[in-house]
Amino acid sequence: SQTIHQWPATLVQPVGSPLSLECTVEGTSNPNLYWYRQAAGRGLQLLFYSVGIGQISSEVPQNLSASRPQDRQFILSSKKLLLSDSGFYLCAWGSLSEQYFGPGTRLTVT
Amino acid sequence: SQQGEEDPQALSIQEGENATMNCSYKTSINNLQWYRQNSGRGLVHLILIRSNEREKHSGRLRVTLDTSKKSSSLLITASRAADTASYFCATALDSNYQLIWGAGTKLIIKP
Numbered sequence: 001s002q003t004i005h006q007w008p009a010t011l012v013q014p015v016g017s018p019l020s021l022e023c024t025v026e027g028t029s030n031p032n033l034y035w036y037r038q039a040a041g042r043g044l045q046l047l048f049y050s051v052g053i054g055q056i057s058s059e060v061p062q063n064l065s066a067s068r069p070q071d072r073q074f075i076l077s078s079k080k081l082l083l084s085d086s087g088f089y090l091c092a093w094g095s096l097s098e099q100y101f102g103p104g105t106r107l108t109v110t
Numbered sequence: 111s112q113q114g115e116e117d118p119q120a121l122s123i124q125e126g127e128n129a130t131m132n133c134s135y136k137t138s139i140n141n142l143q144w145y146r147q148n149s150g151r152g153l154v155h156l157i158l159i160r161s162n163e164r165e166k167h168s169g170r171l172r173v174t175l176d177t178s179k180k181s182s183s184l185l186i187t188a189s190r191a192a193d194t195a196s197y198f199c200a201t202a203l204d205s206n207y208q209l210i211w212g213a214g215t216k217l218i219i220k221p
């Protein structure tokens with residue numbers, strides 16, 4: 001069966017520090033991968049999606065970037081965090097018919 | 111901008127009662143999905159309804175779709191404490207590659 005992992009679960013980082021969140025998927029090959037951000041009490045905002053290794057599409061201009069170095073690995077990064085980067089980050093795989101989500105990372109930028 | 115808008119924003123009912131939440135959207139869709147999110151967790155896919163379908167059932171869940179009104183409803187029958195969660199609708203458009211998410215309905219089931 002397919003499993004999706006995200007880590008860390010929680011993260012507190014100072015403004016201006018770098019960020020690296022990792023997501024890995026097991027049990028499927030060549031998945032479509034997604035990074036979402038969820039503000040408190042709100043819906044999901046798509047940040048990046050990828051249909052294959054090295055293929056990244058960005059939806060929201062910001063100081064975040066994403067990479068897909070391996071088929072089932074998706075990384076969200078930032079060189080310098082802003083206060084506005086705080087939120088709940090979710091990785092998902094799937095399609096426009098169904099998406100499977102990881103447990104999420106709660107990021108607090110202080 | 112968010113295509114789906116759920117209402118109510120929050121709903122509190124007694125265990126055993128039925129819970130109904132609604133989702134409205136703005137443009138033509140390919141399908142509409144409902145997801146559940148327990149507090150601080152990832153989302154779980156509940157059910158999908160295609161644009162040419164009007165009603166679907168899955169266990170205690172019943173989803174309807176009215177494309178003329180651009181709206182959908184999710185009914186949870188015989189609610190349980192474990193149904194306490196936030197519920198989101200997401201729409202897939204023919205002309206887009208991403209799901210468009212609503213802001214969610216927070217459902218609280220009182221024992």
